[in-house]
Amino acid sequence: MYTERKPIKINEAVEAVLQFAKEGELEYVSINDSDGRILKQPIKADHDIPPFDRSPLDGFAIRSEDTVDASRETPIELEVIETVGAGAIAKRVPKQGQVIRIMTGAEMPEGTDAIVMFELTKEIERDGKTFIELKRSFKPGDNISFKAEETKTDDILVEAGRKVDPGVKALLATFGYNKVPVGKKPIIGVYATGTELLDVEEPLEPGKIRNSNSYMITSQILKAGAVPKYYGKLVDDFDRCYEAVVNALDEVDVLITTGGVSVGDFDYLPAIYEKLGANVLFNKIAMRPGSVTTVAEYKGKLLFGLSGNPSACYVGFELLTRPWVQLYLGNPKPHLQKVQGILKADFPKPNPFVRFIRSKMTIEEGKIFAEPVGLDKSGVVTSLANSDALVVLPGGTRGFKKGDVVDVLLLNGEGSSEILEK
Numbered sequence: 001m002y003t004e005r006k007p008i009k010i011n012e013a014v015e016a017v018l019q020f021a022k023e024g025e026l027e028y029v030s031i032n033d034s035d036g037r038i039l040k041q042p043i044k045a046d047h048d049i050p051p052f053d054r055s056p057l058d059g060f061a062i063r064s065e066d067t068v069d070a071s072r073e074t075p076i077e078l079e080v081i082e083t084v085g086a087g088a089i090a091k092r093v094p095k096q097g098q099v100i101r102i103m104t105g106a107e108m109p110e111g112t113d114a115i116v117m118f119e120l121t122k123e124i125e126r127d128g129k130t131f132i133e134l135k136r137s138f139k140p141g142d143n144i145s146f147k148a149e150e151t152k153t154d155d156i157l158v159e160a161g162r163k164v165d166p167g168v169k170a171l172l173a174t175f176g177y178n179k180v181p182v183g184k185k186p187i188i189g190v191y192a193t194g195t196e197l198l199d200v201e202e203p204l205e206p207g208k209i210r211n212s213n214s215y216m217i218t219s220q221i222l223k224a225g226a227v228p229k230y231y232g233k234l235v236d237d238f239d240r241c242y243e244a245v246v247n248a249l250d251e252v253d254v255l256i257t258t259g260g261v262s263v264g265d266f267d268y269l270p271a272i273y274e275k276l277g278a279n280v281l282f283n284k285i286a287m288r289p290g291s292v293t294t295v296a297e298y299k300g301k302l303l304f305g306l307s308g309n310p311s312a313c314y315v316g317f318e319l320l321t322r323p324w325v326q327l328y329l330g331n332p333k334p335h336l337q338k339v340q341g342i343l344k345a346d347f348p349k350p351n352p353f354v355r356f357i358r359s360k361m362t363i364e365e366g367k368i369f370a371e372p373v374g375l376d377k378s379g380v381v382t383s384l385a386n387s388d389a390l391v392v393l394p395g396g397t398r399g400f401k402k403g404d405v406v407d408v409l410l411l412n413g414e415g416s417s418e419i420l421e422k
């Protein structure tokens, strides 16, 4: 029997979900496996950078006092007594009139206080010795990379909560983080429901479609940084679906189902939550697509009943499941980043509920534009492949015109600590 559902605002829905946020434990992973992981501790300098005074050039380490009288008119000659490459330490200490040939990155030899690059010198061989000719003077400290000029011991260089990217990884290596402290990934179970669903390798049959949601959601889970556990597809049979949900719940941190969550005769998820005794946080959100998105809690675990319609399923995950995952991982910016953009085409439909339109973002002459892509229907799958943003049109508004400034959520953005709507 049909029972009316009361829609809540998307912000309230997100808040309801995040009441059950929990942070995962810290685990150590090899630096080689740390890409994309969220740091659980700040990266702290355990030594100065550079760790010693060093040469930033290929050239000669000199005693600047020896060069005081050098000029174009009165060039001086200095004797080269040793060559030192990066990683080696000079064995000799130059006396007056002596220099050490030095390569970029090598530690400044004792007794020297400036570097002259090769290009400013002329080499002279005489009596089995090597000399350089210099036509100008140098001051103490000329061309030296000084110890700690970049960073000092105990400086915090990257805060906890940051994602490991190539730059962060360079610092992890610099400071000897062979093992990196990161947030443990939650395991997210996935079931696709629907008697109409075919596996990817199966040929089409009358009345059937291929199951795309589980692949899409698995990919969204991976992109969010969690571990997907795909259980397969289920035909619309109450007992089989109920049993599958109960069994999966023991093995996962969160369970996602797609489909079967609306008011149809074979939409069994609402009844499954009821039989389970789960606490249904909401079963309708005032948004399009994804209005049927339902979330229930059972023994502290969340069950996301995402819509079967691909676009609604996609949006439901990004707005509701993804933030939960981010908080679990330790990311203080769990929500999609919001920017303002210029609508690139008319959008004549009225918006009784807030609408999230699959869109393509571009930057032209320094301005952000967003263009709706494909059909704006929740059953549409093709638009998703061309979207990197969601245009947000507030509920209770009429159509929008090309050129209007609108909020745009970035699907590949930095993340935000703010929920989208106030």
Ligand SMILES: Nc1nc2c(c(=O)[nH]1)N[C@H]1C(S)=C(S)[C@@H](COP(=O)(O)OP(=O)(O)OC[C@H]3O[C@@H](n4cnc5c(N)ncnc54)[C@H](O)[C@@H]3O)O[C@H]1N2
Pocket: 192, 193, 194, 196, 197, 209, 210, 211, 212, 213, 214, 258, 259, 260, 261, 262, 263, 264, 267, 289, 290, 291, 292, 306, 307, 308, 309, 310, 312, 378, 379
């Ligand atoms: N009387 C009403 N009918 C519907 C309402 C409503 O408010 N009153 N809401 C509509 C809206 S909005 C949506 S969204 C859908 C949601 O339906 P369900 O979440 O129950 O999903 P299903 O009915 O199982 O499937 C909907 C649609 O999606 C296709 N589908 C399902 N699973 C997959 C999959 N894994 N891969 C690709 N496509 C999938 C399915 O074949 C259906 O076409 O309800 C409306 N109805």
Ligand code: MOO
Pocket: 287, 288, 289, 290, 291, 292, 293, 307, 309, 311, 312, 378, 379
């Ligand atoms: O849940 Mo439906 O996607 O609102 O369109």
Ligand SMILES: [Mg+2]
Pocket: 259, 260, 261, 262, 263, 264, 266, 267, 308
């Ligand atoms: Mg249905």
